[in-house]
Amino acid sequence: MSRLPKAQDVPDFADDLAGRLDDAERLEKIHAATSDDEYYEPFVRAIAVLLDHGAADGSLKKGLDPEDVLLQLSVLWRIDPGRGGEDRAARILDLIIDGLQARPPGTH
Numbered sequence: 001m002s003r004l005p006k007a008q009d010v011p012d013f014a015d016d017l018a019g020r021l022d023d024a025e026r027l028e029k030i031h032a033a034t035s036d037d038e039y040y041e042p043f044v045r046a047i048a049v050l051l052d053h054g055a056a057d058g059s060l061k062k063g064l065d066p067e068d069v070l071l072q073l074s075v076l077w078r079i080d081p082g083r084g085g086e087d088r089a090a091r092i093l094d095l096i097i098d099g100l101q102a103r104p105p106g107t108h
Helices: 007-020 024-032 040-057 066-078 085-100
Strands: none
Touching (some): 066 085
């Protein structure tokens, strides 16, 4: 993986990335991408920065793989927005975030 952006670059990096990833079709391309795809590596690096900062401040587990997190998040853009999709997306996101959070030793 190439060098990660510095913490102070994350907002600009995220804004730039958000500007390029403005619809579900592009997000689907990221999910289906290989490391050669132009969208894949920047997205994985952005997730890595967030995971690293969360691990450093103790809010997230250490050693999380950004590609694993991307795969988990990919389910969100597959949810039908109708038929309670927003509520379902919120519940699934809660499950994902819960799994990323650090726990005190001896708790599950």
